[in-house]
Amino acid sequence: MNDAMAFLLWTKGPMLNLALGIFALGVAVRLVEILILGRAKNYAEPRAPEWIGGAKALVSRTLPDPGTFRRAPFDVLIGWLWHIGFILVLLFFVPHVELIRGVLGFAWPALPTPLVDVSTALTILGLIAALVHRLTHPVKRFLSTGEDYLIWAVVFMVVLTGYLSYHRLITPYPLALGMHILSAEIFLILVPLTRLSHLFTAFIARWYTGAHFGRKGVEA
Amino acid sequence: MSTLAIRERTLEQGAPAQGLSLARGLAAWRAELDAPIAAFFSSCVHCGLCAQACPFYVETGDPRYTPIYKLEPLRRLWESEFTLLGRIKSWLRLNQPVTDALLAEWEELLYDSCTMCGRCSMVCPVGNDIAYMIRKMREGMVQSGHAPEGLIAASSRAIRTGSPMGLQWKTLEVQIRHVESSTGLQVPIDREGAEYLVLLSSMEVINFPEYLEAITRIFAHASISWTLSTQCFEATNAGVQIGSKDIARTLVERVVAAAEQLKVSKVISPECGHAYTAIRWEGPNLIGRSYPFKVFHIIEVLDELRASGRLRLEGKETDRLSMHDPCNLARKSGVIEQQRNLIELIAEQFVDFEEHGRYQWCCGAGGGVSSNERAEALRLQAFKRKKAQIEAVAPARMVTMCATCRTQLEEGIETYNLNIPVVGLTELIAEHLVDKEPA
Numbered sequence: 001m002n003d004a005m006a007f008l009l010w011t012k013g014p015m016l017n018l019a020l021g022i023f024a025l026g027v028a029v030r031l032v033e034i035l036i037l038g039r040a041k042n043y044a045e046p047r048a049p050e051w052i053g054g055a056k057a058l059v060s061r062t063l064p065d066p067g068t069f070r071r072a073p074f075d076v077l078i079g080w081l082w083h084i085g086f087i088l089v090l091l092f093f094v095p096h097v098e099l100i101r102g103v104l105g106f107a108w109p110a111l112p113t114p115l116v117d118v119s120t121a122l123t124i125l126g127l128i129a130a131l132v133h134r135l136t137h138p139v140k141r142f143l144s145t146g147e148d149y150l151i152w153a154v155v156f157m158v159v160l161t162g163y164l165s166y167h168r169l170i171t172p173y174p175l176a177l178g179m180h181i182l183s184a185e186i187f188l189i190l191v192p193l194t195r196l197s198h199l200f201t202a203f204i205a206r207w208y209t210g211a212h213f214g215r216k217g218v219e220a
Numbered sequence: 221m222s223t224l225a226i227r228e229r230t231l232e233q234g235a236p237a238q239g240l241s242l243a244r245g246l247a248a249w250r251a252e253l254d255a256p257i258a259a260f261f262s263s264c265v266h267c268g269l270c271a272q273a274c275p276f277y278v279e280t281g282d283p284r285y286t287p288i289y290k291l292e293p294l295r296r297l298w299e300s301e302f303t304l305l306g307r308i309k310s311w312l313r314l315n316q317p318v319t320d321a322l323l324a325e326w327e328e329l330l331y332d333s334c335t336m337c338g339r340c341s342m343v344c345p346v347g348n349d350i351a352y353m354i355r356k357m358r359e360g361m362v363q364s365g366h367a368p369e370g371l372i373a374a375s376s377r378a379i380r381t382g383s384p385m386g387l388q389w390k391t392l393e394v395q396i397r398h399v400e401s402s403t404g405l406q407v408p409i410d411r412e413g414a415e416y417l418v419l420l421s422s423m424e425v426i427n428f429p430e431y432l433e434a435i436t437r438i439f440a441h442a443s444i445s446w447t448l449s450t451q452c453f454e455a456t457n458a459g460v461q462i463g464s465k466d467i468a469r470t471l472v473e474r475v476v477a478a479a480e481q482l483k484v485s486k487v488i489s490p491e492c493g494h495a496y497t498a499i500r501w502e503g504p505n506l507i508g509r510s511y512p513f514k515v516f517h518i519i520e521v522l523d524e525l526r527a528s529g530r531l532r533l534e535g536k537e538t539d540r541l542s543m544h545d546p547c548n549l550a551r552k553s554g555v556i557e558q559q560r561n562l563i564e565l566i567a568e569q570f571v572d573f574e575e576h577g578r579y580q581w582c583c584g585a586g587g588g589v590s591s592n593e594r595a596e597a598l599r600l601q602a603f604k605r606k607k608a609q610i611e612a613v614a615p616a617r618m619v620t621m622c623a624t625c626r627t628q629l630e631e632g633i634e635t636y637n638l639n640i641p642v643v644g645l646t647e648l649i650a651e652h653l654v655d656k657e658p659a
Contacts, residue, residue, distance in 0.1 A: 030262065033302060033304065034255050034258040037254045037302070038254060040254065041505075043510045044501045044502075044504045045504075047554055057347055061344070062345075064269075065343055067343075067574075067575050068273065068343045139277070140268045142286070143266040144266055148266050193305060195264065195265050198263040198346050201259050201263045202345075202346035204262075205256070205260050205262075205346050206346065208255070208256035208260075208349065209344075209347045210347065213341075216501060217553070217554025218551060218552070218554040220341070220347075220349075
């Protein structure tokens with residue numbers, strides 16, 4: 001029990017600082033790496049201002065076009081299911097909201113815990129479905145590298161350990177909670193180091209593509 | 221000797237040409253790498269949704285044709301040289317190097333199985349513009365000596381003769397005489413101060429001479445002041461297709477010089493998709509300045525004439541018509557409503573494909589694939605996506621507005637025994653002009 005408590009305190013103390021430090025520094029480096037490359041000046045007369053197309057694409061790419069949905073409904077639904085579930089739990093579970101309040105000094109109302117519980121279970125099922133799909137779909141399987149499976153495992157561990165801790169399925173509790181916090185810290189560290197970076201770079205990508213098409217009068 | 225002259229010489233000698241090397245290819249990529257590309261590579265999570273947007277993957281089921289996979293060598297270069305983590309990996313020799321053999325293997329993926337139609341760029345959930353990267357990646361393929369023979373030959377002919385098909389002004393002149401005798405109208409040549417400079421594509425001049433006659437009649441009908449230029453009649457740009465800025469720039473400079481010499485205020489790109497994107501969107505960036513004139517696709521001009529009431533038409537086509545949007549015109553240039561406004565004027569029964577406009581499917585021949593003889597079988601296989609779209613609406617005739625698309629549609633329709641004629645929208649409009657009252 002004392003060892004478990006020491007482990008928990010370590011994850012909540014030095015390890016948290018380390019993870020947040022690597023995350024912040026890493027994200028900053030990645031942003032600089034990307035943005036420093038810039039873009040060549042565009043002399044072609046635009047049909048519409050770039051920023052309108054860029055801003056629209058930030059949001060619009062979240063929804064697939066009807067043809068894509070028809071051809072790949074499983075990809076879209078599973079992707080949506082676990083992304084939404086993950087974000088919902090991350091931002092609206094009572095202890096998470098309290099953590100945010102502790103760090104930022106303010107927060108928002110949490111969702112009822114039973115709802116978050118269902119959401120977590122669905123996220124776990126969604127992630128398992130996504131893994132099976134990755135292992136069986138000819139294109140996904142072909143494209144996938146070790147890194148894709150690594151980031152799947154880390155995301156899965158974050159959600160799974162959270163679920164197990166809440167339901168007291170691992171004892172002692174401090175060990176369970178410590179494992180959950182450590183998983184989240186590994187996740188944070190891997191954000192700038194792997195394709196998990198899409199959680200911030202996807203919006204840069206969407207902006208550029210939306211702007212590029214938007215100036216030509218095409219909604220992208 | 222200028223770089224262009226060297227390039228021209230080496231292109232004529234064919235690959236592996238003197239002066240082209242892996243080092244030059246990688247240097248070209250380094251020069252092309254920009255913030256959008258870095259953001260795109262950072263964002264791809266290997267979901268593979270771009271595959272189902274690509275006619276080459278959809279019709280072959282080969283995962284190698286997954287659009288984002290076609291960029292793997294460029295991604296490796298970006299990772300190992302433009303990211304801190306990649307630099308550390310290279311230092312530890314953990315990186316995957318880009319070799320000549322790798323590029324040789326990728327040549328087919330970049331040129332035979334990609335028309336740069338940009339459909340993948342429209343569906344990527346993280347927003348990656350894959351076609352944008354393919355265009356830039358081809359620059360390095362040319363510089364490293366890994367461009368296909370057919371495109372090298374077309375580029376070389378375009379630089380040498382002014383036409384990718386080697387067409388001479390004197391051939392066009394014969395056609396001009398035919399048009400003049402059949403219409404009784406004059407085709408204006410080198411008329412300084414005209415409002416519009418009309419450009420053509422060699423494929424159109426050779427395969428679809430109806431186009432020149434159609435615009436001659438339409439412009440006379442609408443009292444448009446226009447001209448052809450003996451200095452430059454070719455609108456197409458093999459440089460944009462093969463992926464060589466030097467060649468592309470030279471070809472665009474010819475158009476700009478002709479337009480400036482004749483002091484026109486507007487330049488019209490013909491029924492061709494890539495010529496329009498080359499001149500309208502890439503051209504000013506290739507020459508590093510904006511133009512003193514505006515650039516339009518012929519369909520934009522016709523729609524403007526319609527909107528201003530200068531196009532007086534009579535009669536309707538009674539058969540069932542459907543339409544193929546050229547990728548370069550619709551998805552890559554935003555000309556989508558104009559052709560529909562025009563066809564509504566003359567069609568009793570027009571039916572659109574379910575996926576059209578920005579989500580239309582490529583015919584399979586664009587982006588230089590039609591000049592790449594080696595890709596013929598694959599090109600006709602990719603056409604099966606278009607075939608499925610055609611069969612779904614069962615038109616009596618197809619209408620389009622790009623000579624490459626039209627040739628591909630005709631060839632594909634013939635290959636798969638669909639028995640559906642294909643017609644250009646401009647000539648269809650010309651057939652319905654109200655005869656001008658005698659002055």
